[in-house]
Amino acid sequence: MSVSQNIKDPIREEILRGATELFERYGFKKTTMEDIARQIGKSKSALYYYYKTKEEIFEAVVLQEIDKQRMEASAAMKKVETAPEKFRILFTSLLAGVKEKANKFSLFRAEVYENPFLLNNTMKLRDSYVEEQLRDILILGISRQEVKMMNSSEIGLWAKMVNLTMRSLGSKLFLEDDWNISKEQLAFLADTLFQGVAR
Amino acid sequence: MSVSQNIKDPIREEILRGATELFERYGFKKTTMEDIARQIGKSKSALYYYYKTKEEIFEAVVLQEIDKQRMEASAAMKKVETAPEKFRILFTSLLAGVKEKANKFSLFRAEVYENPFLLNNTMKLRDSYVEEQLRDILILGISRQEVKMMNSSEIGLWAKMVNLTMRSLGSKLFLEDDWNISKEQLAFLADTLFQGVAR
DNA sequence: TTTAGACTATTTGTATGAATTAGTCGAAAA
DNA sequence: TTTTCGACTAATTCATACAAATAGTCTAAA
Incomplete structure (x- = not known):
């Protein structure tokens, strides 16, 4: 059984995909929430709807x-x-x-x-x-x-x-x-x- | 055989004793070379005569x-x-x-x-x-x-x-x-x- | 050979204001 | 009802300049 919570949600998956790519390239600190949002073509609050914090x-x-x-x-x-x-x-x-x-x-x-x-x-x-x-x-x-x-x-x-x-x-x-x-x-x-x- | 270089020298020993005590109490950074010198009642250059750096x-x-x-x-x-x-x-x-x-x-x-x-x-x-x-x-x-x-x-x-x-x-x-x-x-x-x- | 004390150059700390950015919120779109 | 937007806030980070502390040097003397 997977430890991570239901990533089933396609948007959660999209967020993670985008975040992974940016973290890989720029690291954690230099990647801003807005970067992630932009990366997947959404706004910041969309992120906060799915995840409580960075x-x-x-x-x-x-x-x-x-x-x-x-x-x-x-x-x-x-x-x-x-x-x-x-x-x-x-x-x-x-x-x-x-x-x-x-x-x-x-x-x-x-x-x-x-x-x-x-x-x-x-x-x-x-x-x-x-x-x-x-x-x-x-x-x-x-x-x-x-x-x-x-x-x-x-x-x-x-x-x-x-x-x-x-x-x-x-x-x-x-x-x-x-x-x-x-x-x-x-x-x-x-x-x-x-x-x-x-x- | 001991790894450390000849601590035989009583003054080297004294320096180390003083330094050890201060490092223990205040840590490495907060202990200044002058602190160590004062601790053993000598001046800074005495320290530098025996050790190249802090x-x-x-x-x-x-x-x-x-x-x-x-x-x-x-x-x-x-x-x-x-x-x-x-x-x-x-x-x-x-x-x-x-x-x-x-x-x-x-x-x-x-x-x-x-x-x-x-x-x-x-x-x-x-x-x-x-x-x-x-x-x-x-x-x-x-x-x-x-x-x-x-x-x-x-x-x-x-x-x-x-x-x-x-x-x-x-x-x-x-x-x-x-x-x-x-x-x-x-x-x-x-x-x-x-x-x-x-x- | 060893030490003292003055000296320097570098590092470290601090204060302040500007810029970024994590996180919130109310309203609107889907 | 669920999801998104963009403006907003509060907190953190960043840049800068200035002050203080300190590692390490040097000369002269003990």
């Missing part, structure tokens, strides 16, 4: 991107059977995806650097989603006897800590351009991490 | 703190025999230490938030040290048959990735006060991580 539009844009990532990861995970494989894919595709977004929205990375709160809400949502996925993978692994027996609090702790790890790695990958980690290296880390709970 | 003093202060941490970690590691235990201690004590420093130098955390480059150089030094320690632990583990056979490039990769993980976790722990991870949780993560290379 931040809300921004968050919707980010959520859309996160959703995309998530769908990609899910699709790739469906193609494999085992828990360790699923984990590796989740780990590498989410982290590699972060790097990608960092390049795509390069301007805007500097802004996040200065105002980390911009991503606070969306990242929290993302976190709880990832943690859930991690738990699911672990449970699947246990049922497939690929993972050692763990009680639910151990499962929860593992998911929490791995999520924390992913999140902190992700934020470094996003913010520091000199962190060049290949997908292979990420996969190695993922495998090592998962080996720790393997049977 | 940043250099700052880095020396940070290096001192890092050295302390390192010594503590080393001492604690000596008390145990096995590689997994050593790893757990290194992992938890360095990361818990980061949290401690964050509280001690609380003002200054905000400054690092805005000028991450302040810590760039020192963190690089720290990185290479930690990576080395990680390799050593792994090699010890292999010789003790606690760790599976790995060739040197695998060892290097493992050390690199674990170091990356520690670094990114550390920076989050340092910067975000709402990240409260207990030492037990850190230990759990350390153990999981190490299990991944265990025999």
Whole structure:
């Protein structure tokens, strides 16, 4: 299920399309509400009819991107059977995806650097989603006897800590351009991490 | 061997003592060179005789703190025999230490938030040290048959990735006060991580 | 070799007014 | 009723100029 609120509305979609394009090109601050309105040929109040604040539009844009990532990861995970494989894919595709977004929205990375709160809400949502996925993978692994027996609090702790790890790695990958980690290296880390709970 | 340059000089030590106290209380920016000079009852040029810039003093202060941490970690590691235990201690004590420093130098955390480059150089030094320690632990583990056979490039990769993980976790722990991870949780993560290379 | 104290050049802070811009509102169009 | 417009406001940001603070230098002396 998608996290973002009903974007079904074609006008909401239009707003997000326009906003995404402008944010990509000019960043968050330099894109004014009037810019966005002009971009889609409407007036400012139309925007405010659909979104309460500029931040809300921004968050919707980010959520859309996160959703995309998530769908990609899910699709790739469906193609494999085992828990360790699923984990590796989740780990590498989410982290590699972060790097990608960092390049795509390069301007805007500097802004996040200065105002980390911009991503606070969306990242929290993302976190709880990832943690859930991690738990699911672990449970699947246990049922497939690929993972050692763990009680639910151990499962929860593992998911929490791995999520924390992913999140902190992700934020470094996003913010520091000199962190060049290949997908292979990420996969190695993922495998090592998962080996720790393997049977 | 200590990373910091010869602090043997009693006056250098005095400067660092004074600077540390002031940085702790007022942060980096609000502490002027004259403040430091006054604190130790000397004039500004005395400071510049021993250190080229204010940043250099700052880095020396940070290096001192890092050295302390390192010594503590080393001492604690000596008390145990096995590689997994050593790893757990290194992992938890360095990361818990980061949290401690964050509280001690609380003002200054905000400054690092805005000028991450302040810590760039020192963190690089720290990185290479930690990576080395990680390799050593792994090699010890292999010789003790606690760790599976790995060739040197695998060892290097493992050390690199674990170091990356520690670094990114550390920076989050340092910067975000709402990240409260207990030492037990850190230990759990350390153990999981190490299990991944265990025999 | 080390220190003091005056000196400079640069950075930082502040005050103020102008310009932008996020967000509101009432009326009109669809 | 739902959606849009354009004028409006209040708050924030920006530009400028001026004042203060401060990092770093230099010369002479201890």
